[in-house]
Amino acid sequence: MKILIELIYLISSIFFIFGIKNLSSPKTARKGNLYASIGMLLAIVVTLFDQHVLTFEWIIIGMVTGGLIGTVMAIKVQMTGMPQMVGLLNGFGGGASALVALSEYFKITPAITTDTGVAIVLSLLIGSVTFTGSLIAFGKLQGIVTGRVVKYPLQHPLNALLVLVVLAAGAYIVVNPDMPEFLLMIVGISLVLGVLLVLPIGGADMPVAISLLNSYSGIAAATTGFVLENNQLIIAGALVGASGFILTMIMCRGMNRSLMNVVLGGWASAGIEGPAAVSAAHKGTVKSVDAEELAMLLDSVSSVIFVPGYGMAVAQAQHAVRDLMNVLEKKGVKVRFAIHPVAGRMPGHMNVLLAEAQVEYDKLYAMEDINDDFPNTDVAIIIGANDVVNPAARHDQSSPIYGMPILNVDYAKTVVINKRSLNVGYAGIDNELFFYPNALMYFGDAKEAMVKLANELKNL
Amino acid sequence: MESLSFLMHIYVFVLAIFVGFELITKVPPTLHTPLMSGSNAISGITIVGALLSAGMEEFTISTILGLIAVIFAMINVVGGFLVTDRMLKMFKKK
Numbered sequence: 001m002k003i004l005i006e007l008i009y010l011i012s013s014i015f016f017i018f019g020i021k022n023l024s025s026p027k028t029a030r031k032g033n034l035y036a037s038i039g040m041l042l043a044i045v046v047t048l049f050d051q052h053v054l055t056f057e058w059i060i061i062g063m064v065t066g067g068l069i070g071t072v073m074a075i076k077v078q079m080t081g082m083p084q085m086v087g088l089l090n091g092f093g094g095g096a097s098a099l100v101a102l103s104e105y106f107k108i109t110p111a112i113t114t115d116t117g118v119a120i121v122l123s124l125l126i127g128s129v130t131f132t133g134s135l136i137a138f139g140k141l142q143g144i145v146t147g148r149v150v151k152y153p154l155q156h157p158l159n160a161l162l163v164l165v166v167l168a169a170g171a172y173i174v175v176n177p178d179m180p181e182f183l184l185m186i187v188g189i190s191l192v193l194g195v196l197l198v199l200p201i202g203g204a205d206m207p208v209a210i211s212l213l214n215s216y217s218g219i220a221a222a223t224t225g226f227v228l229e230n231n232q233l234i235i236a237g238a239l240v241g242a243s244g245f246i247l248t249m250i251m252c253r254g255m256n257r258s259l260m261n262v263v264l265g266g267w268a269s270a271g272i273e274g275p276a277a278v279s280a281a282h283k284g285t286v287k288s289v290d291a292e293e294l295a296m297l298l299d300s301v302s303s304v305i306f307v308p309g310y311g312m313a314v315a316q317a318q319h320a321v322r323d324l325m326n327v328l329e330k331k332g333v334k335v336r337f338a339i340h341p342v343a344g345r346m347p348g349h350m351n352v353l354l355a356e357a358q359v360e361y362d363k364l365y366a367m368e369d370i371n372d373d374f375p376n377t378d379v380a381i382i383i384g385a386n387d388v389v390n391p392a393a394r395h396d397q398s399s400p401i402y403g404m405p406i407l408n409v410d411y412a413k414t415v416v417i418n419k420r421s422l423n424v425g426y427a428g429i430d431n432e433l434f435f436y437p438n439a440l441m442y443f444g445d446a447k448e449a450m451v452k453l454a455n456e457l458k459n460l
Numbered sequence: 461m462e463s464l465s466f467l468m469h470i471y472v473f474v475l476a477i478f479v480g481f482e483l484i485t486k487v488p489p490t491l492h493t494p495l496m497s498g499s500n501a502i503s504g505i506t507i508v509g510a511l512l513s514a515g516m517e518e519f520t521i522s523t524i525l526g527l528i529a530v531i532f533a534m535i536n537v538v539g540g541f542l543v544t545d546r547m548l549k550m551f552k553k554k
Contacts, residue, residue: 009508016502017479023495024486030548033498037541040505047508053515058527062514066534073535074542085543086496089536093503096532100509103525107513115466214496217503226469228509234469235476236505242480243499247492341489348492355550362553366489 001049008046009232015039016236020243026361043232079356080313083210083345087138090213094130097123097220101227102187110178117177119226121170124183125190127220132194134213140203141345147203155200156264162193201262204310204387204426206345207251208262215244247347254341254367256393256404284435286422289442291449294416295456297440301378303334305370307407308350309343311384311419312446318357320450321383325359327457336363338370338380338407340388371408380412383446386425392432401427415439418449494547501540507533 016039022032047053077085101123105112112120139145152158166189169182201209218240225233252259289297298304306325312318325335337359343350351364374380382389385407392399393406409415410433417434420443424430433439442449487495510533513526 016505017483019502020480020483020487020495020499023491023498024483024488026488026491026548026551026553029491029494029551030545033494033541033544033548036498036502040501040507040537040541043505043508044511047511048515050512050515052512054517055515058514058523059511059530062510062527062530063534066531067538069531070535070538070540071542073539074546077543079547082493082497082543082547085539086493086500089497089500089540090503092532092539093500093506093536096504096510096529096536097506099525099529099532100506100513103513103522103529104509106520106525107516107522115463211496214500214503217500221503221506222473224506224509226466226473228512229465229469230508231469231472233505233508234473236502238473238476239480239483240499240503242477243484243495246481246484247496250489250492339489346493347496348489348494351490352493352547352550355547355552358550358552360554361490361551364490 001051005046005050008042009230012039012043012046013232013235015042016239020239079353080316082352083206083349084138084141086346087134087141087210087213090210090217091131091134091138093217094127094134094213094220096127097217097224098127098131098187100224101127102183104227105183106180109180112177114174116227117174118170119223120183121166121173121186123220123223123227124186125166125170126216126223128187128190129194129197130213130216130220132191133198133209133216134194136195136198137206137209137213140198140201141206145199149202150199152196152199155196159193159196162189162196165189166193197263200264202426203345204342205255205262207342207347207349208248208255208259210346211244211247211251212259212263213244215241215248218242218244251342251347254405256401286434287440289416289440291442291452291456294440294442294453295460297414298328298333298379298453298457299331299460301333303377303379304328304336305374305377305380305409305412306335306337307380307382307385307389307409308337308339308354309383309385309388310345313344313349313353313384315384315446317383317446317450318353318359320447320454322354322357322359324450324454324457327454331457336365336370336373338365338367340367340385340407343385343388367405367407374408374411377412379414379416380409381416381418382409383418383450386419386431387427387429389433390425390429390431391436392429399429401429409433410436410438413438416442418442418444418446420445490551494544497540497547498544501537501544504533504536504540507537
């Protein structure tokens, strides 16, 4: 029986691998998700046949409760709320791994080998940090906790000290396993550490934080696999850990920042000296247009690129954008979308919103695939994006965003910027693009503005 | 001998990370959100350990911890796979 169970775990791992492999194309992705869930079902069912599973009432209660909560969350969540949802799920995964490690400790103590002891401590540390860190990330995205960069005194020394205390207590436990007080102290400090680590990270840096927590949740599962000596947990955890880590790196590259810089709560602090000087230099005239004038302009063009940002998500404007796209296409205009890697609050955020609005995915282009096309484009329409289209990133060495890859919207013949006001973006700096001769400001809430524009255009 | 089996687990872990890197780098940016929620559900595999704890013969502190772990992991698994499917359903080509 034991060998059969192990074999089925292996088959389940293969399902996970094929599941992720099928995510390499939107055509097969849904099938891939199905494969992965079959793998999970196999693993769960076969575990119920394990000789150590003898009573089922708690299992049934737990599975039904968790299953119901998960189902309701998955059905209720809006597409704009997806970053929060993923944040919360990361937290539950990390929390579950830590709980399993703790449970295992109480089961086998004091007969704990060094290997297992180390694994338990690491699993508790990573799992607990993932749990509270994800709850804070959720709170920030949901607007319950401030989305600003939060600084507190002695931030870095304090966190370093806490990590050292956890490691010291962990080393002690490994040598003297029969010390549950120490273990609970590790859990407590790790929970606090999760809060302290994510609290300083600002709203627009959330794509990095969420990806990193995603990676942690995988690593927590893998370390729990070491505790239980279960290869399937190790394999699945490693896959997720790698996935989260790659996304984290892509996000960091998209902002031209090191992981350290983001994690330590960097950007806004770097920009403190900059803004005054920059804004003084670029205060010029801003040309503003209304819906009617803009509709007349758009009536005579042949190509348009939309550049969506977080503002589109906040205003829930994706459907209005789709309507505008339809009107334009009916007039024979070629419409595409340019998506910056860090647009929104999590990797791929804009793509999901536009998919929800039934914009076909082959119209969505990654930055490197469309950036050279802006010079041949009549109009670029920016909806709720700011720092990712700021040309200062290319040439202004004093700018905090200098070196960040940006969308070359200013090379288009005309750039239309839809914003509610001239306010600065997340990096806290003015955007010189607004003062460019080919730039037109189209003020207003993204959704209302797009609806109005589409109506004007239809009436022409 | 026990440290040898630990070493075998490290083998598996390292190789799986390489497989993960190979697979994930092929996922296009447009699917990064479903990738996160889907991989998130996969990290709910920790439910295997939770079931072993919650299903023990005697009722101890480990059972309680196991029960909470089962709830957490199930939220992760069911919520993750369902919401991923909901998103992937929407991705359409012209």
